[in-house]
Amino acid sequence: MNATPRIPGHRFLHSPGPTRVPDEVLNAMHRQPMDLADPRVDELIASCEQGLKALLQTKDADLFMYAANGHGVWEAVIANVAAPGQTVLVPGTGHFSESWAVQAEAMGVQVLRTPWREGWPMDIDAIEQALRADAGQAIVAVFAVHTDTASGMTSDLAAVRRAIDAAAHPALLVVDVVASLAAEPFAMDALGANVVLGASQKGLMTPPGLGFVAVDAHAMAVARRNTAPRYYWDWTRRQGPLSYRKFCGTPPMNLLMGLQASLGLIFHEGLPQVLARHQLMARTVHAAVNGWSEGGGVRLFARDARALSVSVTTVAVGADVDPEALRTIARERFQVAVAGGLGPLAGRAFRIGHLGDLNPAMIMGCLAGVEAALLVQGVAIGGGGLAAAIRVLANSS
Numbered sequence: 001m002n003a004t005p006r007i008p009g010h011r012f013l014h015s016p017g018p019t020r021v022p023d024e025v026l027n028a029m030h031r032q033p034m035d036l037a038d039p040r041v042d043e044l045i046a047s048c049e050q051g052l053k054a055l056l057q058t059k060d061a062d063l064f065m066y067a068a069n070g071h072g073v074w075e076a077v078i079a080n081v082a083a084p085g086q087t088v089l090v091p092g093t094g095h096f097s098e099s100w101a102v103q104a105e106a107m108g109v110q111v112l113r114t115p116w117r118e119g120w121p122m123d124i125d126a127i128e129q130a131l132r133a134d135a136g137q138a139i140v141a142v143f144a145v146h147t148d149t150a151s152g153m154t155s156d157l158a159a160v161r162r163a164i165d166a167a168a169h170p171a172l173l174v175v176d177v178v179a180s181l182a183a184e185p186f187a188m189d190a191l192g193a194n195v196v197l198g199a200s201q202k203g204l205m206t207p208p209g210l211g212f213v214a215v216d217a218h219a220m221a222v223a224r225r226n227t228a229p230r231y232y233w234d235w236t237r238r239q240g241p242l243s244y245r246k247f248c249g250t251p252p253m254n255l256l257m258g259l260q261a262s263l264g265l266i267f268h269e270g271l272p273q274v275l276a277r278h279q280l281m282a283r284t285v286h287a288a289v290n291g292w293s294e295g296g297g298v299r300l301f302a303r304d305a306r307a308l309s310v311s312v313t314t315v316a317v318g319a320d321v322d323p324e325a326l327r328t329i330a331r332e333r334f335q336v337a338v339a340g341g342l343g344p345l346a347g348r349a350f351r352i353g354h355l356g357d358l359n360p361a362m363i364m365g366c367l368a369g370v371e372a373a374l375l376v377q378g379v380a381i382g383g384g385g386l387a388a389a390i391r392v393l394a395n396s397s
């Protein structure tokens with residue numbers, strides 16, 4: 001007999017990925033796989049490619065999808081644009097820029113870092129200085145994390161592009177939109193990004209396991225010249241019409257079925273509407289945290305409010321607060337799952353994810369559950385957190 005009691009009602013998932021999967025996406029995945037020669041497989045792949053390109057706002061980039069998570073597509077990018085011994089510049093944004101840098105180093109690539117100041121987005125001046133100092137143009141690419149999911153902060157990609165141009169440096173601009181796509185405005189071609197990478201499990205509302213990379217002609221030429229040994233990740237090997245070749249083997253069909261459905265939901269709602277909804281959810285969460293912070297026990301981690309992410313909010317806690325115990329109470333007693341602090345923020349913060357398939361009732365439920373857990377833990381919070389959040393929603397049109 002199953003001894004685990006059934007928990008009635010919905011459990012709220014407020015991790016910043018994986019995010020809640022809408023019923024339409026789950027239902028779309030509830031189909032049998034197809035034989036590889038079935039033309040419907042090609043149609044499915046083509047529809048996901050077109051949808052992703054429309055979302056990324058690129059006309060001519062090549063789109064490669066992988067049966068892989070975000071770390072997989074990080075590896076794809078490293079393997080294609082940099083050979084062992086070559087150099088990439090990784091602007092510091094927090095835990096995720098550092099993880100990407102460490103992965104590049106593990107693959108034999110030299111990494112130059114710009115420093116990250118806690119609570120702040122990328123240091124744009126430091127990027128320009130590093131590029132200007134690179135007189136021999138050894139840096140092959142700048143790896144920029146748009147939204148660092150650990151710090152909950154979004155950096156100004158247009159400013160990164162301007163810094164590269166101001167330094168007249170030929171480095172590729174490679175952007176990680178894993179946590180920002182379908183939440184924050186983004187347009188690959190208008191930005192002048194050479195490579196963009198993302199994954200299925202955040203704003204795309206699809207289970208984890210599908211990653212993708214969009215590559216412009218300039219980056220494709222760099223990849224063609226790159227002699228680094230690679231096979232599975234190789235972009236040139238994946239070019240061509242055959243689905244088996246595009247995926248270097250069997251495509252993850254059911255994830256593609258889910259992605260196709262999720263792209264359909266995004267375009268049915270309308271991308272501007274999706275982005276505006278994320279703005280509103282984020283403002284609602286920020287109002288709650290600012291209200292709680294009046295008690296002194298918690299505060300917004302971000303020091304620069306302009307860089308607050310619309311996808312995830314990082315809440316710094318006082319030294320006497322155990323964020324892991326708080327998360328356990330929120331999850332087990334109030335059915336609200338939030339995320340913990342990562343890297344240097346482990347034990348010092350928790351994070352509220354607010355991206356993907358969310359509406360006002362859900363965000364109010366989430367914030368009420370978190371506030372209840374804060375009260376149970378005796379954290380010093382101002383009494384107006386939830387009320388401030390509700391006012392933001394009430395005053396929105």
Ligand SMILES: Cc1ncc(COP(=O)(O)O)c(C=O)c1O
Nearest residue numbers: 069070071096147149178179199
């Ligand atoms: C911005 C960003 N990049 C990359 C990753 C790595 O993705 P994955 O966990 O799917 O490997 C994450 C994961 O949360 C992320 O937030």
